[in-house]
Amino acid sequence: MYSKTQYSGLEDLYNRITGDEDARVCKDIPEAACNDQPRNFFTYLSANLLGKVADEIASARLVIPWMFGVLGVPAVFTGFLVPIREAGVLLPQLLVAAAVRHLPIRKGVWLLGATLSALSLFVMAIAASTLEGNAAGMVILVMLIIFSLARGLCSVSAKDVLGKTVSKSRRGTLMGWSAGLSGIAVLIIGLWMSTTDIAGSGINIFAGLLIAGGTEGGGNALQVAIRHLRLLHDDGQFRHYIIARTLLLSVALAPPFYVLVAQAQSTAGLLGLGALIIANGLATSIASPFWGYMGDISSRWVMVAAATGAGLLGIFTFIAVSAGWSWVTGEIGMAVIFLILNVMHGGVRLGRKVYLVDMATGDNRAAYVAVSNTVIGVLMLLGGLIGLLGDWLGATTLLLILGLGSLLAAIYINKLPQVSDGQR
Numbered sequence: 001m002y003s004k005t006q007y008s009g010l011e012d013l014y015n016r017i018t019g020d021e022d023a024r025v026c027k028d029i030p031e032a033a034c035n036d037q038p039r040n041f042f043t044y045l046s047a048n049l050l051g052k053v054a055d056e057i058a059s060a061r062l063v064i065p066w067m068f069g070v071l072g073v074p075a076v077f078t079g080f081l082v083p084i085r086e087a088g089v090l091l092p093q094l095l096v097a098a099a100v101r102h103l104p105i106r107k108g109v110w111l112l113g114a115t116l117s118a119l120s121l122f123v124m125a126i127a128a129s130t131l132e133g134n135a136a137g138m139v140i141l142v143m144l145i146i147f148s149l150a151r152g153l154c155s156v157s158a159k160d161v162l163g164k165t166v167s168k169s170r171r172g173t174l175m176g177w178s179a180g181l182s183g184i185a186v187l188i189i190g191l192w193m194s195t196t197d198i199a200g201s202g203i204n205i206f207a208g209l210l211i212a213g214g215t216e217g218g219g220n221a222l223q224v225a226i227r228h229l230r231l232l233h234d235d236g237q238f239r240h241y242i243i244a245r246t247l248l249l250s251v252a253l254a255p256p257f258y259v260l261v262a263q264a265q266s267t268a269g270l271l272g273l274g275a276l277i278i279a280n281g282l283a284t285s286i287a288s289p290f291w292g293y294m295g296d297i298s299s300r301w302v303m304v305a306a307a308t309g310a311g312l313l314g315i316f317t318f319i320a321v322s323a324g325w326s327w328v329t330g331e332i333g334m335a336v337i338f339l340i341l342n343v344m345h346g347g348v349r350l351g352r353k354v355y356l357v358d359m360a361t362g363d364n365r366a367a368y369v370a371v372s373n374t375v376i377g378v379l380m381l382l383g384g385l386i387g388l389l390g391d392w393l394g395a396t397t398l399l400l401i402l403g404l405g406s407l408l409a410a411i412y413i414n415k416l417p418q419v420s421d422g423q424r
Contacts (some may be wrong), residue, residue, distance in 0.1 A: 009300070023256065031176070031371065032269055033096070037241060041174055044178060049182050051262075056182065056280070058124070058144070060082050060085035060144065061082060061256055061259070063273075064081055064265055065078050067128055067263075068226035069141075069260060069264075071128065071132050071133065071136045072133050073132075073133060073134070073136055074133075074134065074391060075257075075387050075390035077394065078256045078257070079253075079256070080141060081141075081144065081387065082253055082380075083150050083382075084144050085383065086252065086376075086380050087381050088145050088151075088152060089149075096377050102255050112153060113151065116146060116147070116362040119142070119389075120147040123143045124143045126161075127139040127143070127370070169259065173289075173292045173293060177288070177289055179291060181285070182285075187282055190274050190277030192274075192280035211237075213296060231371055232375070241355065241356065241372070242371075242372060243415060244343055244409065246375075246376065246404065247406075248348055248352060248413075249376075250404075250405030250409055251306070251402075251409070252345070252348070252397060253342065253402060254403075257398050257402070258317070258337065258338060258388060258399065261317065261321060261394040261395050262337075263275060264395070265329040270336075274339045275335040278335065279339035280339070281334070281341045282339055283338075283343045284341070284346055287342075287343040287346055288346050290307070291347045291351070292345055295350050296349055298350045298420050299352075299354040299419065299420050300355060300416050300418055301351075303348060303352055303355065304413050305347060306344045306345070306347025306348040307409045308406075308407065309343070309347075310345065310348065310403070310406040311405075311407035312403070312407070313341055314400060314403020314423070315400060317396070317403075321396045323398065355420075358419045359419045370372045386398065389401070
């Protein structure tokens with residue numbers, strides 16, 4: 001509970017961030033939650049921030065792909081990192097959401113998720129220190145599954161809580177600040193790693209990094225998804241959103257292969273990884289608040305701009321590596337590329353989340369989220385097979401293919417209807 005003075009301070013800070021001042025915006029949330037928005041805003045912000053920091057420490061887009069390269073793990077394993085990470089978070093939402101939401105106190109579920117997350121990271125650290133090749137890849141993938149399931153338990157009702165407690169036209173701002181602050185924490189980790197390239201201790205540093213690392217409504221989300229699969233046929237707007245989100249998998253699947261390309265070009269060891277982590281932190285901390293504000297104006301525009309940027313970046317990287325442009329393929333050049341990639345990836349993630357929440361209403365939000373997560377979870381796992389192409393064609397060519405897919409996504413999304421208010 002907050003004291004009267006603390007709550008007044010929260011209100012002042014909330015008004016500064018959102019620009020509400022004397023006019024509290026309360027759209028698409030229960031009237032009872034309106035006056036509690038400052039507290040809800042910062043409580044959600046704090047919880048989401050801590051979760052994002054843990055996600056970055058065990059990043060399937062950066063840290064683990066680089067570690068796989070050091071351990072000699074085949075690219076086919078790398079291809080499944082992002083799909084397992086994303087689909088693993090979705091499964092608890094689909095299977096146990098109803099049970100969790102009916103618990104009056106969810107602290108036990110949160111603690112269970114946190115404990116399983118810590119244990120899985122600990123086993124990953126042991127595997128990284130003692131195994132190599134296929135064995136290391138298999139154990140770490142299994143632990144990543146457990147870690148992702150545990151993170152899913154922690155965030156099982158996040159979208160539903162956001163939709164019920166924070167006003168429409170303020171949700172993008174909240175998610176943007178959460179990602180931005182986590183980016184600062186990641187930046188600090190990257191700065192540390194960029195000065196800690198101790199000979200012969202690289203994999204031990206990886207291991208240490210891993211170790212450090214409303215009750216109303218809602219049925220069982222998997223049952224909800226099955227029951228509402230006809231939405232894909234009957235609801236044209238929702239169907240087009242699902243197609244758009246499917247095309248955006250081209251952006252989601254790309255980061256681990258950028259890491260493999262950067263590692264192949266790097267001679268700096270962990271200094272090179274430190275530079276990528278710094279780029280990741282900078283991109284998140286600087287760009288996320290911007291995407292958040294823009295998402296409240298037009299989440300469609302955010303998705304189009306971010307997908308276009310990601311597509312052009314993939315094509316450019318393919319040309320640069322193929323032509324041997326050293327000014328691009330050096331440590332600094334690849335760090336800049338990774339910074340731009342993470343700016344665009346963050347825009348895609350935020351844009352699609354805000355678009356779904358704003359497109360839905362209180363009556364259909366649970367069905368939209370359940371069906372969307374089910375369909376995309378299955379497609380994401382199938383997308384992991386792209387790692388086979390990585391072993392066959394090489395990571396650089398794969399970036400060209402994914403870049404073209406991202407441009408196709410941007411073209412398609414530009415035809416979606418506007419769902420944001422268009423004003424703040």
